[in-house]
Amino acid sequence: MTITLHADVENGDTSRENLKEPFIDNTSKNVNNSEATDPNASIKMALFSTAVAVCGSTEFGACVGFSAPAQAAICNDLDLSVAEYSLFGSIITIGAMIGAVTSGRIADTVGRKGAMALSSVICIAGWLAIYEAMGSVLLDTGRFFTGYGIGIFTFVVPVYIAEISPKELRGGLTTLNQFMIVTGSSISFLLGTVVSWRTLALTTGLAPCILLIAGLFFIPESPRWLANAGRKVEFEQALRKLRGPKANIDAEANEIHVHILTLHRLPDATLLDLFEPEYIKPVMISVGLMICQQSGGINGIGFYASETFQFAGLKSAKTGTIAYALIQIPITIVGMVLIDKAGRRILLLISTCGTCFGCFVTGTAFFFKNQGILLEWVPFLAASGVLMFIAWFSVGMGAIPWLIMSEIFPLHIKGVAGSLACIVNWMGAWVVSYSFNFLVNWNPAGTFWLFSGFGIFNLIFVAKCVPETKGKSLEEIQASL
Known part of the structure; x- marks a missing residue:
């Protein structure tokens, strides 16, 4: 697997040679180095x-x-x-794994915007197939296509946001990725309690894709991708559009320019290059965090939350499902506020402790049920443990692995390395989501205690291996690693 640069660069076009000159002329009439930057203008386009x-x-x-x-x-x-529905529920992760394999190549070849557009089209096709399904074949096919689409999204969305954001806002903006994931999930949970599954597919499934495709006409491409492709004029236009017409972009442009020059002196990256000494640490951190995220049980607990509440004996599974949906959004907002203040590492530690405890509580509730102990407390304890799990997951472990993945890899290996991290994540998601129903039917207490046990190992990994990246530019983070 190799990273493909823009075709003009690969073919020895003079645009690559032009990288020897600064991308932004410091004497340009359009920029006055002494001119004050309008902070509102400088973030409006980045926010949009x-x-x-x-x-x-x-x-x-x-x-x-x-x-x-x-x-x-x-x-x-x-x-x-049950087996057929478990296949439907989990086949999305198979599609996502394949999407993850190709996501880096697609994003590097057609750009970050092109990758998002392609993913949207594929997801639309998948949802239409689900809507029209009269049996498991078309249902599973549609689910597979939506999985492939979101497999691309998992890589390209955090990478695009990280590459366009000012460093002081990058953490908060990138965690919007997780916030909108839980928002989309919560909308599906809530709307799914009042409309048919076919209507749910047409509404929550199609609307985000249509909005994304429309919005792509109004936003710039990633300046770092344009710089890497040697497209100087578009690079300057994109950076100015993102930072505001009166912003002084010289320092940022030249930092990117120097970084790109360094990257272009290196050969194209392959999968084997990720195991070179200079890259093994960021690869270990990113892949390790993806394993931590999935081994905690999020996709099993999230995919089949309503069935878990029913199994625990909760009188109204819909009430538990609604509570699950509503708790994610405010807690994710708390994480967004804290991520650039408290830092990534401390939130990961707190989040891991909380998810571990939540699974332990739910496992204990099912143990009480099996032993006939405190039966009147079982539904409350089980639901409380699940809600604690999703709340603490939303604080850090949901968003931060994707944020750190987008921060720690140099641009020339980001496609290959990001694809590897996404593959590991989705492989773990498939294992958890496919096996969850079978595990719970076999031993519900043991299933949640197993997730809790993984949480202890995850806590040790974060404490020993994950660095703090708060307040550093992408180039500073990569240099430190």
Whole structure:
């Protein structure tokens, strides 16, 4: 697997040679080095561009949130068994794994905007197939296509946001990715309690993709991708558009220019290059965080939350599902506010402790149920543990692994390395989501205690291996690693 640069650069076009000169002429009439920057103008386009990009995150959330409220209705309407529905619920992760394999190459070849547009089209095709399904074949095919689309989104959305954001806002803006994932998931959970699963597919499924495609006409391409492709004029236009017409972009442009020059002296990256000494540490950090995120059980708990509440004996599974949906949004906002203040590492530590405890509480509730102890408390404890889990997950472990992935890799290996991290994430998601129903039917207490045990190992990994990246430019982070 190799990273493909823009064709003109690969073919030895003079644009590559032009990289020897600064991307921005310091004497340009359009920039006055002594001119004060309007801070509001300098972030408006970055905020708008982020808002457009995270429509892809909303689509991600809508896809993963669809299976929980739709489970009973789909099984009844299409006469699916538990095994058949487990395949439907988990096949999205197979598509996402394949999407992850190709995401880096696509984003490097057609740009970040092109990758988001392609992903949107694929997701639309998938949702239309689900809407028209009269049996498991078309249903699973549509679910697979939506998985492929969100597999691309998982890489390109955080990377695009990280590459367009001012460093002092990068953490908060990038965590909007997770915020909109949980928003999309919550909308699916809530709307799924009042509309049919076919209507749910047409509304929460299609709307984010349509908004994203429309918004792409109004936002700039990633300046770093344009610089890497040797497109100087478009690079300057994009950076000025993002930072505001009166912003002094000389320092940032020249920092990017120097970084790109260094990258272009290096050979094209391959998968084997990720195991070179200079890259092994960021690869270990990113892949390790993806394993931590999935081994905690998020996709099993999230995909089948309503069934978990029913199994625990909660009188109204819909009440638990609504609570699950509503708790994610405010807690994710708290994480967004804290990420550039408290830092990434401390939030990961707190989040990991909280998810570990939540799973332990739920496992203990099911243990009480099996032993006939405190039966009147079982539904409350089980639901409380699940809600604690999703609340603490939303604080840090949901967003920060994707943020750190977008920060720690140099541009020339970001495609390959990001694809590897996404593959690992989605492989873990498939294992958890496919096996969850079988594990819970076998031993519900043991299932949640298993997730809790993984949480202890995750806590040790974060404490020992994950660095703090708060307040550093992408180039400073990569140099430190």
